[in-house]
Amino acid sequence: MNATNTTTDTAHETHVDYIGSKMGMWLFLFTEILFFGGLFLLYAVYRSSFSQEFYTTSAQLDMTIGAINTIVLITSSLTMAFSITAIKNGAARLSALYQLLTIIFALVFLIIKYYEWSAKIGHGIYPGSDALLSQGQGTIIFYSLYFVMTGIHGIHVLAGIVIIAVMINMTTKNKISEKDFVRLENTGLYWHFVDVVWVYLFPLLYLIG
Amino acid sequence: MITRESRRGFYSASGKYRGIFSWIFSTDHKRIGILYLISILAFFLIGVTFGVLMRLELIAPGSTIVEAQTYNSFFTLHGIIMIFFFIIPGIPASFGNFFLPILIGARDVAFPRLNLLSWWFYIIAATLALATLIMPGGPPDAGWTFYPPYSIKTTTSVSLAAFAAFIVGFSSILTGLNFITTIHRLRAPGMKWLRMPLFPWALYATSWVQVLATPVLAITVLLLILERSFGVGFFDPQKGGDPLMFQHLFWIYSHPAVYIMILPAMGIISEVIPVFSRKSVFGYKAIVFSTVAIGVVGYLVWGHHMFTTGMSEEAQLIFSLITFIVAVPSGIKVFNWVSTMYRGSIVMAPPMLFSLAFVFLFSIGGLTGLANASVATNVHIHDTFFIVAHFHYVMFGGTGFAFFAGLHYWFPKMFGKTYSQRVAHLSCIVMFLGFHILYFPMFILGWQGMPRRFYDYIPAFHTGNLISTIGSWVLVTGLLIMVINLLRGLFKGEAAVSNPWDGTTLEWQIPSPPPKENFETIPTVTHGPYTRSQE
Amino acid sequence: MEHTERAAHTVSYKANILVWLTLLVLTGLTVIIAGIDLGGFGILMNILIASLKAGLIVYIFMHMKYESLLFKLMLLMAIATLTVIIMLTFLDTLYR
Numbered sequence: 001m002n003a004t005n006t007t008t009d010t011a012h013e014t015h016v017d018y019i020g021s022k023m024g025m026w027l028f029l030f031t032e033i034l035f036f037g038g039l040f041l042l043y044a045v046y047r048s049s050f051s052q053e054f055y056t057t058s059a060q061l062d063m064t065i066g067a068i069n070t071i072v073l074i075t076s077s078l079t080m081a082f083s084i085t086a087i088k089n090g091a092a093r094l095s096a097l098y099q100l101l102t103i104i105f106a107l108v109f110l111i112i113k114y115y116e117w118s119a120k121i122g123h124g125i126y127p128g129s130d131a132l133l134s135q136g137q138g139t140i141i142f143y144s145l146y147f148v149m150t151g152i153h154g155i156h157v158l159a160g161i162v163i164i165a166v167m168i169n170m171t172t173k174n175k176i177s178e179k180d181f182v183r184l185e186n187t188g189l190y191w192h193f194v195d196v197v198w199v200y201l202f203p204l205l206y207l208i209g
Numbered sequence: 210m211i212t213r214e215s216r217r218g219f220y221s222a223s224g225k226y227r228g229i230f231s232w233i234f235s236t237d238h239k240r241i242g243i244l245y246l247i248s249i250l251a252f253f254l255i256g257v258t259f260g261v262l263m264r265l266e267l268i269a270p271g272s273t274i275v276e277a278q279t280y281n282s283f284f285t286l287h288g289i290i291m292i293f294f295f296i297i298p299g300i301p302a303s304f305g306n307f308f309l310p311i312l313i314g315a316r317d318v319a320f321p322r323l324n325l326l327s328w329w330f331y332i333i334a335a336t337l338a339l340a341t342l343i344m345p346g347g348p349p350d351a352g353w354t355f356y357p358p359y360s361i362k363t364t365t366s367v368s369l370a371a372f373a374a375f376i377v378g379f380s381s382i383l384t385g386l387n388f389i390t391t392i393h394r395l396r397a398p399g400m401k402w403l404r405m406p407l408f409p410w411a412l413y414a415t416s417w418v419q420v421l422a423t424p425v426l427a428i429t430v431l432l433l434i435l436e437r438s439f440g441v442g443f444f445d446p447q448k449g450g451d452p453l454m455f456q457h458l459f460w461i462y463s464h465p466a467v468y469i470m471i472l473p474a475m476g477i478i479s480e481v482i483p484v485f486s487r488k489s490v491f492g493y494k495a496i497v498f499s500t501v502a503i504g505v506v507g508y509l510v511w512g513h514h515m516f517t518t519g520m521s522e523e524a525q526l527i528f529s530l531i532t533f534i535v536a537v538p539s540g541i542k543v544f545n546w547v548s549t550m551y552r553g554s555i556v557m558a559p560p561m562l563f564s565l566a567f568v569f570l571f572s573i574g575g576l577t578g579l580a581n582a583s584v585a586t587n588v589h590i591h592d593t594f595f596i597v598a599h600f601h602y603v604m605f606g607g608t609g610f611a612f613f614a615g616l617h618y619w620f621p622k623m624f625g626k627t628y629s630q631r632v633a634h635l636s637c638i639v640m641f642l643g644f645h646i647l648y649f650p651m652f653i654l655g656w657q658g659m660p661r662r663f664y665d666y667i668p669a670f671h672t673g674n675l676i677s678t679i680g681s682w683v684l685v686t687g688l689l690i691m692v693i694n695l696l697r698g699l700f701k702g703e704a705a706v707s708n709p710w711d712g713t714t715l716e717w718q719i720p721s722p723p724p725k726e727n728f729e730t731i732p733t734v735t736h737g738p739y740t741r742s743q744e
Numbered sequence: 745m746e747h748t749e750r751a752a753h754t755v756s757y758k759a760n761i762l763v764w765l766t767l768l769v770l771t772g773l774t775v776i777i778a779g780i781d782l783g784g785f786g787i788l789m790n791i792l793i794a795s796l797k798a799g800l801i802v803y804i805f806m807h808m809k810y811e812s813l814l815f816k817l818m819l820l821m822a823i824a825t826l827t828v829i830i831m832l833t834f835l836d837t838l839y840r
Contacts, residue, residue, distance in 0.1 A: 017319065019393040019394065019812075020319050020393070020395075020817075022391050022811075023389075023390050023393060023394070023815070023818075024319065024386055024387075024390045026324075026815060026818060027385075027386040027389055027390065027420055027818070028382075028386060028818065030420055030421060030818070030819070030821075030822035031382050031386075031420055031421075031423065031424040032424070033424075033822050033823065033826060034421055034422070034424035034425055034822065034825065034826060035425070035427055035428050036428075037424075037425070037826040037829075037830075038424070038425050038428035038429065038432075038458055039428060040826075040830070041393025041457075041458070041826075041829065041830050041833060042432075042443060042454060042458070044830055044834070045451075045454060045833060045834070045837050046443075046449070048834070048837070048838065049449075049451075049837070050449065063778070067771065067775050070771050071768060071771060074767045074768065074771065077764075077801060077805055078760055078761070078763075078764040080805075081755065081760040081763075081804075081805045082757060082760060084754075084755070085358075085754055085755060085756065085757055085760065088754040089754065099631055127435075127439040127440060127441040128439050128440035128441070129440070129800065133448065136449075137447075137448060138449060140442050140448045140449050141442060141443070141448065141449040141450065141771050144441040144442050144443060144448075147441070148432070148435060148441060149375035152431075182381055185807075185828065186804070188806070189806055189807075192801050192802070192805045192806045193806075195309075195801060195805075196798045196801050199772065199797045199798050199801070200794050200798065202771075202774075202789075202794070203778070203790040203793070203794050204772055204794075205790065206778075207774065207775070207777075207778035207790055207800060208778075208787065305764075392816070413839065417821075421822060421825050423822075425829075451837075453836070457833050461829050461833075508825065508828070508829070509828065509832060512832070512835075512836065519840070520836045520840070521836050521837075521838070521839035521840045522839070523835055523836075523839045524832075524835045524836035524839065527832070527835055528832075664779070
């Protein structure tokens with residue numbers, strides 16, 4: 001049915017399979033769903049074993065900070081979506097601006113997370129610490145999940161920042177334009193996915209207690 | 210006019226790189242396929258070496274050539290190398306890369322640069338895996354399955370080995386992602402889904418498993434590394450963790466992984482048998498259906514590796530039931546292959562001989578799988594040599610022999626040369642015999658209670674082990690005959706024609722070796738892949 | 745011959761803002777629910793709200809509403825796979 005063939009001439013890719021490119025990106029996101037999924041599986045199993053301790057330990061996390069971070073990330077998704085609307089409308093410079101805003105929101109997220117982690121680590125709470133190991137098993141597992149899940153999520157945020165920075169560069173050099181924007185769109189897909197992961201992390205880690 | 214250049218097809222240098230760089234920086238799927246083929250065969254031989262060393266140790270009770278610690282590293286590395294660097298990438302990365310685009314009438318895969326990246330990930334990962342041999346702490350000794358608590362406590366280079374597995378996972382994911390997109394987007398005009406040959410179908414199902422299962426391995430080995438480095442505690446009972454959660458996560462990948470191994474192998478057999486039976490394949494749709502079914506159902510059986518661990522009874526029974534169910538589509542395929550041969554005109558060329566060996570060996574492996582799948586017998590044979598024999602029959606007798614079948618089938622097309630069919634027949638027979646001598650005694654030894662992963666055993670098991678080790682020498686002899694025969698063909702063989710086997714699929718309509726962009730004009734497909742003109 | 749295929753649809757600024765506002769409202773809702781002690785029901789509500797938020801992000805921000813059925817089916821497969829493996833794992837852990 002779909003019989004578009006692309007040339008293998010990589011010197012100048014004049015023919016881009018737009019749908020194929022998006023399909024590839026979605027397939028990559030499926031791998032990310034299963035990657036984070038493994039962590040959510042662990043969470044689910046341990047939550048059901050240690051429901052009481054998860055309840056009490058979750059209350060030790062600052063819900064307000066978590067909520068603020070959620071709003072920050074959701075807004076970064078908005079600016080990312082704006083950047084796509086802009087490029088499709090031919091407004092390349094506006095698109096680059098929205099991409100920059102996205103990075104700024106992402107940095108804010110990471111900075112808030114840094115302070116959150118610092119506070120916990122300052123209190124001696126981190127994987128393998130004596131203060132943590134002296135507590136109940138459910139508490140140990142909860143904090144391990146907290147650090148590992150938000151940590152791996154944070155690495156994905158960082159990677160996203162780098163990728164968006166590359167996109168800004170390409171947008172300003174007209175390599176991304178209304179004629180060829182699939183790479184920006186795929187970046188948007190990645191970014192929204194990172195947001196979705198946090199949308200689940202927030203209630204599961206912060207809102208139990 | 211056939212010049213020397215045009216006879217060399219895609220081997221003629223082009224593009225901006227010269228020499229070795231025109232290969233290792235190439236985005237041509239055919240060159241990448243050959244890069245993978247060479248890498249995979251190299252690591253296969255390294256894996257074989259570890260296997261031979263293991264058998265040397267086991268030729269007699271007590272310490273023969275090494276002590277326990279070294280033996281543990283042998284079987285760990287044997288497993289890691291064979292599984293992650295030979296069998297999983299094996300067929301998809303080599304023959305899949307080379308032939309998928311050609312079989313569907315395309316010029317290349319959907320993402321040629323990601324294709325090259327996937328090979329580089331493979332090479333980096335393989336280097337890291339080999340590096341564990343010389344790292345402080347010594348090579349890993351926890352088995353390729355890395356179970357905690359031992360994998361957490363051991364001071365050997367488990368983290369590095371686990372990281373190598375993490376990286377090679379990316380290689381696998383990129384291949385899968387590429388193939389899915391290629392098959393959806395780049396089929397030639399007229400090649401509807403149900404006109405696609407069975408090898409691409411097999412690659413399609415395999416690719417989905419690669420995409421959806423490999424990430425679970427990634428997170429698992431990452432958590433293992435975090436556990437060793439920071440003591441997070443997910444698998445440590447003292448901290449509230451559960452070692453069984455590691456096993457669940459591990460097998461959620463590693464069982465579907467065996468279907469990554471076998472589906473492409475079955476795809477090759479489905480290509481070879483019709484050609485050498487001079488008949489269209491029997492039950493094309495049934496094979497398609499069972500291919501997909503194996504991919505789907507194979508996802509749901511992982512618990513059968515954990516029957517003896519203390520899993521709940523409910524889980525044991527359900528996993529056992531689903532495991533029995535997944536054997537059905539495999540059985541369907543065997544019936545289809547045999548039915549294809551019935552009333553066919555059999556040509557016993559080397560690819561066919563290897564394929565018949567596959568059917569026989571895979572059937573034994575599969576049937577013994579049912580013995581393992583029954584919880585009652587599993588309790589008796591888990592962690593014994595019965596299991597070792599079972600998986601070697603399916604993975605080596607199955608995927609391994611199918612790999613050799615593909616190698617002999619597609620050799621003329623890939624290299625434009627021919628090999629001695631007589632010597633190839635000999636190598637197949639020697640390997641087949643060596644295989645049984647090596648592995649069949651293991652069924653008996655395992656049944657009698659000999660545990661796996663031990664460098665020593667009680668004297669009662671001596672005879673079986675002695676026979677088995679001798680079998681390993683016979684098998685390796687056959688391997689060497691095969692390798693030498695193919696190398697000789699590569700360098701001194703006569704030129705091959707486009708269609709030496711009278712095949713009906715698209716790769717046989719283009720020159721041997723293929724030109725750089727495969728087809729002068731993209732063909733329009735008007736019939737199924739196995740229709741013969743006289744039918 | 746082949747050309748870059750244009751996206752059939754561009755999500756307008758207005759639509760994006762509407763989604764964003766909805767997401768903020770849902771976030772607020774989920775925080776409020778967490779403050780009330782509803783026991784197990786509260787947890788379920790919050791997972792459902794999270795899924796609603798995720799669904800909006802996937803459907804509009806990630807353009808899934810305008811993609812072909814194929815893309816939707818593929819996504820469904822990935823989610824179904826994760827769901828099934830979690831369920832089967834619980835078959836063990838819940839009944840030991």
